Amino acid sequence: MQCDTVWKGARLATMAGTGLGAVAHGLIAARDGVILYAGPADAAPRLEAARVVDCGGRWITPGLIDCHTHLVHGGDRAAEFEMRLDGASYEEIARAGGGIVSTMRATRAASEDALVASALPRLDALIAEGATTVEVKSGYGLDRETELRMLRAARRLGRERRVHIATTYLGAHALPPEYAGDPDGYVAMLCDEALAEVAALGLADAVDAFCEGIGFTPAQTERIFAAAARHGLPVKLHAEQLSNLSGAALAARHGALSADHLEFLDEAGIAAMAAAGTVATLLPGAFYFVRETQLPPIAQLRAAGVPIALATDCNPGTSPLTSLLLVMNMGATLFRLTVAECLAGVTRNAARALGLGDRGTLEAGKRCDLAIWDVERPAELVYRMGFNPLHARIWSGQ
Numbered sequence: 602m603q604c605d606t607v608w609k610g611a612r613l614a615t616m617a618g619t620g621l622g623a624v625a626h627g628l629i630a631a632r633d634g635v636i637l638y639a640g641p642a643d644a645a646p647r648l649e650a651a652r653v654v655d656c657g658g659r660w661i662t663p664g665l666i667d668c669h670t671h672l673v674h675g676g677d678r679a680a681e682f683e684m685r686l687d688g689a690s691y692e693e694i695a696r697a698g699g700g701i702v703s704t705m706r707a708t709r710a711a712s713e714d715a716l717v718a719s720a721l722p723r724l725d726a727l728i729a730e731g732a733t734t735v736e737v738k739s740g741y742g743l744d745r746e747t748e749l750r751m752l753r754a755a756r757r758l759g760r761e762r763r764v765h766i767a768t769t770y771l772g773a774h775a776l777p778p779e780y781a782g783d784p785d786g787y788v789a790m791l792c793d794e795a796l797a798e799v800a801a802l803g804l805a806d807a808v809d810a811f812c813e814g815i816g817f818t819p820a821q822t823e824r825i826f827a828a829a830a831r832h833g834l835p836v837k838l839h840a841e842q843l844s845n846l847s848g849a850a851l852a853a854r855h856g857a858l859s860a861d862h863l864e865f866l867d868e869a870g871i872a873a874m875a876a877a878g879t880v881a882t883l884l885p886g887a888f889y890f891v892r893e894t895q896l897p898p899i900a901q902l903r904a905a906g907v908p909i910a911l912a913t914d915c916n917p918g919t920s921p922l923t924s925l926l927l928v929m930n931m932g933a934t935l936f937r938l939t940v941a942e943c944l945a946g947v948t949r950n951a952a953r954a955l956g957l958g959d960r961g962t963l964e965a966g967k968r969c970d971l972a973i974w975d976v977e978r979p980a981e982l983v984y985r986m987g988f989n990p991l992h993a994r995i996w997s998g999q
């Protein structure tokens with residue numbers, strides 16, 4: 602079998618099946634950026650490789666995937682961080698005209714170049730820890746032109762770095778001042794004008810919304826989902842973060858790729874997600890940073906067989922976090938996920954939350970996106986905080 606490169610003598614966390622799929626003395630062979638074989642070296646087919654890399658006893662996982670970020674935005678919210686230290690809640694700050702709308706002003710004032718320049722250091726931090734795919738949402742422009750500029754900036758990140766960027770249109774993130782008191786009018790503009798343009802320009806791979814008391818109602822969310830379907834775009838949803846509006850069940854009914862946050866998810870939402878195959882994307886960085894106390898229903902999600910993904914939710918207001926390794930530690934420490942669940946959360950299930958069936962496991966036919974680690978066991982990737990044991994990152998076979 603002709604191949605470009607063989608990585609041999611390593612231990613593989615294939616993430617195939619439901620666990621780590623750990624393989625000792627493993628071998629990965631790839632050609633043109635696609636895995637031809639991943640498994641025990643002694644079961645490998647005869648290979649003619651242009652290059653052979655001896656990985657010693659290092660562990661190899663699929664490249665990490667951050668399936669929920671607001672990486673592109675203007676400004677920061679450090680001042681509000683101090684307000685919160687003085688006791689203001691996230692919702693009080695939002696209702697006082699802070700929160701998302703204050704980042705909206707900074708984003709509207711930023712050029713596309715400035716948006717790219719300010720996002721690159723955040724993207725580089727994720728890449729430094731082995732990220733090979735990153736999702737980036739719009740949602741801080743809240744007007745036609747700025748939302749398009751955010752999505753163009755997100756697409757450019759994928760040309761400036763060796764990483765795959767999945768883009769998500771999140772026009773329904775907050776109500777802009779121009780539509781104060783008229784959320785239905787804003788939703789109508791999103792459904793009848795903005796979404797058509799975003800789809801026609803091919804700038805978004807999915808559509809998201811913030812279904813919450815300080816966001817949009819289930820009825821408004823449903824209209825956005827219907828418009829997304831008309832334009833052939835899959836959906837995902839910020840759901841049950843601060844209260845239970847049955848957003849996750851609504852998302853599942855629309856075949857959503859994922860429902861995200863889910864601290865207030867109930868049994869009906871879990872059942873609907875399990876039936877629809879909707880991924881539960883948990884965001885422990887936001888839970889930690891806004892000092893939530895309501896844990897997502899992990900045991901019930903596990904029992905129902907709902908796939909669990911983990912992501913940074915990197916955003917300036919509730920999760921200024923650019924470390925998937927720390928996200929895994931928080932997933933274990935705060936949410937009591939197992940090591941295998943945390944690793945699946947940033948690989949196999951994160952790929953599923955983006956509808957990307959060509960990655961997230963080490964199997965023949967998948968993208969050759971790898972992270973090679975200087976660790977004795979995969980648990981070290983979840984156990985440590987603020988330590989990066991990445992030895993090498995392989996993106997599309999290189």
Ligand SMILES: O=C(O)CC[C@@H]1NC(=O)NC1=O
Nearest residue numbers: 700701811839887916918919
């Ligand atoms: O505060 C921000 O800037 C965004 C917060 C972020 N967006 C959302 O829908 N939920 C969140 O936690």
Ligand SMILES: [Fe+3]
Nearest residue numbers: 671839914916
């Ligand atoms: Fe978010």
